[in-house]
Amino acid sequence: MSEEVTTQESVMKPDEWRPSKNPWIIAIPLMASVFMYCLDETISNVALPYMAGSFSCSHNEATWVITFYLIASGIIIPAVDFFCKLFGRKNFFMLSIIVFTLSSFLCGISNSLIMMVLARFLQGIGGGAILPLSQSIMMESFPKESRPRAMALFGLGVVFAPIIGPAVGGWITENWSWPYIYYINIPIGFFVLAAAKTLLEEPPYAKRQKGIKLDAIGFTFLSIWLVCLQIVLDKGNDADWFGSTWICWLTFISCVAGVCFFVSQFKLKNPLTDLTIMRDKNFFFGTVIQMVLMGVMMASSTILPTMLQSMMGYTPFLSGISMVPRGAGCLIATVFSAIFITKIGEKRMVFIGLIILCIGGLAFGEINLQISLMNIGFPNLLFGIGMIMAMVPLIELSCRTLRNDQLTNASGVQNLLKNVGAAIGTSLVTTCISRFGQVHQNMMVGKLTDLNPAYTERLQHYASAFMANTDVASAFYTAKGLLYNQLLQQSTLWAYIDSFRLFAIASFLIAPLVLLMNRHKTT
Numbered sequence: 001m002s003e004e005v006t007t008q009e010s011v012m013k014p015d016e017w018r019p020s021k022n023p024w025i026i027a028i029p030l031m032a033s034v035f036m037y038c039l040d041e042t043i044s045n046v047a048l049p050y051m052a053g054s055f056s057c058s059h060n061e062a063t064w065v066i067t068f069y070l071i072a073s074g075i076i077i078p079a080v081d082f083f084c085k086l087f088g089r090k091n092f093f094m095l096s097i098i099v100f101t102l103s104s105f106l107c108g109i110s111n112s113l114i115m116m117v118l119a120r121f122l123q124g125i126g127g128g129a130i131l132p133l134s135q136s137i138m139m140e141s142f143p144k145e146s147r148p149r150a151m152a153l154f155g156l157g158v159v160f161a162p163i164i165g166p167a168v169g170g171w172i173t174e175n176w177s178w179p180y181i182y183y184i185n186i187p188i189g190f191f192v193l194a195a196a197k198t199l200l201e202e203p204p205y206a207k208r209q210k211g212i213k214l215d216a217i218g219f220t221f222l223s224i225w226l227v228c229l230q231i232v233l234d235k236g237n238d239a240d241w242f243g244s245t246w247i248c249w250l251t252f253i254s255c256v257a258g259v260c261f262f263v264s265q266f267k268l269k270n271p272l273t274d275l276t277i278m279r280d281k282n283f284f285f286g287t288v289i290q291m292v293l294m295g296v297m298m299a300s301s302t303i304l305p306t307m308l309q310s311m312m313g314y315t316p317f318l319s320g321i322s323m324v325p326r327g328a329g330c331l332i333a334t335v336f337s338a339i340f341i342t343k344i345g346e347k348r349m350v351f352i353g354l355i356i357l358c359i360g361g362l363a364f365g366e367i368n369l370q371i372s373l374m375n376i377g378f379p380n381l382l383f384g385i386g387m388i389m390a391m392v393p394l395i396e397l398s399c400r401t402l403r404n405d406q407l408t409n410a411s412g413v414q415n416l417l418k419n420v421g422a423a424i425g426t427s428l429v430t431t432c433i434s435r436f437g438q439v440h441q442n443m444m445v446g447k448l449t450d451l452n453p454a455y456t457e458r459l460q461h462y463a464s465a466f467m468a469n470t471d472v473a474s475a476f477y478t479a480k481g482l483l484y485n486q487l488l489q490q491s492t493l494w495a496y497i498d499s500f501r502l503f504a505i506a507s508f509l510i511a512p513l514v515l516l517m518n519r520h521k522t523t
Helices: 002-011 022-042 045-055 064-087 088-107 113-128 128-140 145-176 185-199 218-233 245-267 275-279 281-312 316-321 324-344 346-366 373-399 403-445 452-466 470-517
Strands: none
Touching: 022 088, 022 113, 022 128, 022 145, 022 185, 022 281, 045 064, 045 113, 045 145, 045 281, 064 088, 064 113, 064 128, 064 218, 064 403, 088 113, 088 128, 088 185, 113 128, 128 145, 128 373, 128 403, 145 281, 145 316, 145 324, 145 373, 185 275, 185 403, 218 245, 245 275, 275 281, 275 403, 281 316, 281 346, 281 373, 281 403, 281 470, 324 373, 346 373, 346 470, 373 403, 373 470, 403 470, 452 470
16 A cells, blocks of 8 residues: 555655645644744844843844844755755755754843854744744645735744834843843744654655765855845945945955855756756746845834934834734734735735825824824834735735745745845945935035024023023023934934835835746746
């Protein structure tokens, strides 16, 4: 009987394989692992000041905790297909969960910055494979007619978890202690491991293969490219970008290594990653759009809490709460997508989502230093709705024209490029805020002159208030300092507003690419 089953599997086409268990049950441990991994992408951000205090280091030094996590995750993602062939996909998924859970414990007990950085690097190695593996397993487990609804659930986890990360991290840090942002992964990890052992099945094309050899050349070029790129993007703004010699050298090395990696993957007989899937029109344009979307999502999720904390005096928890409307938008859009995606069509829904995202970016142009959390809620709600409505159909649409046995490799390539897009987007926006702030400051400082009646009137008003406690000269000096501080605040606020408008422009510009994708699988 077993020989008959084996024979049937060997002649079965990849697209014909289906698991014996209910795919919605299989989705439970997969979504738990995705949520755990994606939550860790942003939950550490608000805890960095507390880590810096615990390890007696500067905030800038503490950011290596995030940098090394992203480096490790980026390196492992494109090698997912190779490790699936080496260990078998189910075994590799379980191994990734074990490494991620164990390293989370090590992060929590770290007593020095070096130990913390190494633990986070190990956590990135374990976590990097979770997202592409979960994506490919979910897509293969569901029949094609049910995939849009399955991807709606998957997209919710990918987008919703990083959004609530700052709020969860802020609450845990304020009420317990920063190590607990890592300890919460331990029970989830044990649950996912047990459920994966019981529920996951191995399709014939995802089983362990003998004689697999690592593409050492490609892996070396990949590692050099991603390590140098991530360091440049994380530290470039602090080092004045290309005004720094070491940034120039790392950029050059990263570009050379990146070109060598892509060339080698097309030339070698057994490459680390099969990049020929980039010739698929749906996959190529879908991946480009998702790169931009991830840049917008991660950059906006980073700068909004930062703006609220630095300019409006919000606590880490309250700044994280500001992202709740975005999470609510994600939930609303997920339900809407699951119900109407087959009626509206994937391409139309992606296009509508991008337009809503564009409107949300423009709506942030109305913010000022006196607004409340409620005023930030509406633009954030639009961001959440637009992000899910665009991202969810894209995941399925970009892989629709691929075979099942290509999905693991495709997920690895796609998630690698999405991570690169997120890193570039966050770094670019951080730099834009700094540069835009300088531009607005230079434009406004010319108004601080005695020839400007509004300036002299406000100066007299402030100085008269200070004269009760000091002499006239000191009062005017203090008043000028106060006005200049207000100018700096306003110029920085406008820089943030300009950055949100950039998100709107980016969403608008990539919308036409949706029209180039096919709705149906080509034969």
